[in-house]
Amino acid sequence: MGTNEHPTDDAMAARLLRAAMDRTTEELPPLPDLAGPARAQGRRRRARLRAAIGGGVLAVAVLGVAGAAALPAGSGKAAGVDEVAAAPSASAPAQASTSPSGPPPPVHIEPSPGESSMAQLPPAERIRQESFQDQAVAVLQDLLPESVGTVQRTDLAVRQYQATKDGSTFTVIFSVRPTSGSGDGQRVCVEVKGQTCRTATLPGGILATAATNPEGDGAVTVSRVSFRYGTSDVLLYIGADSTTNTSAPVTKDQLLTLAKSPAFLGLVKTADSHPMEQKQTITHGG
Template sequence: MGTNEDLYAVPDDTAVVLVRDAMDRTTADLPPLPDLVGAARAQGRRRKARVRFAIGGGALAVAALGVAGAVALPVDNDKQKSSGVINVAAPPSSPSTTPQPPVHITPSPGETSMAHLPPAERAKQEDFQNRAVPVLQSLLPPTVGTVQRTDLNVRMYHGTKDGKTFTIMFSVRPSGPGTNPKPCLEVKGQVCKKTVLPGGIQAHAGTAPINNGNVTETRLSFHYGRSDVSLSISPHDESNTSAPVTNDQILELAKAPAFLDLVKAADADPVEKEQKTAPAS
């Protein structure tokens, strides 16, 4: 008679089949398992998208800070060269437009200065001078130097270059009988040139020898509206230096809109008295 082990012994292949059948019967009534792989893949994609979004947002924030820092921080050329980063400096502030004080000129005996004018009239003339200075400075050639107004009269300005002072006379004066500017004549060494300004106005320029004849003065004249307009640049007598402005240069100045705007303003609201002429005897 065999042992208990012999009773329960089953061939290997048969045991495998029995176990598999039992598992199939046990799980037959259970619902199918969800697609874990698909869900995991979808979750992974969402997580990856969130990471990319976070990285992109951080990059934008860093870029914004970089731009702000480039504008706010001063430029260091040495650091730029070593790092390869170029900062954009903030634009410089505009230069001060505060009018400069005038050049003081002591009046000659019997002459009066702007200091003797009524306060309102003096303020009006000084305002015109302060508007004229930057226009003359920008339109006259650099050889004239730094342009400044004077406190002697509204017509007088100075140009200073290399220690030499050139007197500039700029006048917009109401016309009086017989005071219209005369055409330039090439007499006594004077060299003339003319041009036509906007509105058909004819302007004359002349370079003429003065004093001992070794130096020249440059002059401009024309009639505008109800006024006679003149501009002259005198030589520097002490050094025998002629006025550093040519006829062509002064005629180009006369065509400039900024200069004509000054003329127009003074013609509409004069800063000088009407010129009087003495009757012929």
Template structure:
């Protein structure tokens, strides 16, 4: 067959073979072709995924921006804010608890003098308790009592101040119980004759409480108090009048009973009962 090929065809065939050999010589060895192809395929797939993700992000961003723009463009009061997570991010600021500057008094009783000698950690614990109590009482009592602040050397004393200058002393005492009865009976006849009143109520947990509205300090002013037994303690809360201004305590028995029956207030009472901050009493407070 080769004898029938002309010299010109032989030269053309030789040129084609040489060109093919030269092209093949530039390729990697046969066993390297598959890994190279796989690597190239992976790179192409990765680029495709990145392009797809970028496209989705752009679309999502455009939709979100558009929705926020439409919302802001309407009534601001109708703006819907996204739900916040229960766990604040590191960049979110946590609002501090309200702080009430304590009222300083010079010690005049043994209890007040004893508090000045308490270890710093114990004084801090009592001060923190008073801060919580002052803020909570401010929420639970009528606005007419004013801004409630703690007294620094008496864990059971607070003070309500209103803008017109009236000042109401507030007692919140949780003291280990003595041997007295759980609560008083209402002396209705004698109390009514003096213009006072007595209310009894059952607080959450079946706690029996008694509230008195009585003349205090002068014939023109009245105080309101409530007392009850909690755990191993006697609890006494009293709103005293401002004698100088001849202003009675601006709290009714019903309002005070509602305040001390609040679950948040009873949480404070429970803490004070479990971690006493006052000495055991031998008589019922307010008796």
């Protein structure tokens, strides 16, 4: 072939390959000053990298020679780079589903004379109970209606929580206590003295009773749901705020729905398997 003839497609592809490899490998960092086998290993890695880059560039070069005329404007390798850049990095950390601030701080309640608090627990047991409380706060906050407000744990007892909404404060009791062996773990559903109640069957055939009844002088009402789970008696109680004359902002039907939730029953199962409250005691007589 004469020197004035046009280069073949193979020759053009080879030139594109050589130019692309030179541009790419020029950007590679120089080999560190290694000795012996380490230097040889570094050279082998660089050679493998050049070969990998070359293989990819060769495919692009051949494709460019064979079909450049058929590609519309704006297509080709540039578009492919844009797609890769837009894809999320596999190593990027997943966005946390919980608030970075964590659960709300506990409410301090000063114990009454002769009453103990969680501060008196052994450190390991206190940590265990506080961890359970934090889990309970998250579940209750998610399952209770918005009318209950912000749920917080207290530092008085593992069973005691508090909810606040629009200036009102509601006592929340979530108790999973080893049963004394008597009774059925729930109060009898009797509609007397203003109390209204209903029963429902929870998953696993557990019978639960929920009630709303007047408290104090009858100006406000409280709500609760109770049932027996395993070897424990379970109670979820939402109190009223007598200072603002505000009844418990949750109905017995809402509590029954909550009690059927797998998340709530999961908490109950944990507390039943690893008790944090003392076994109930019943005193007969005066």
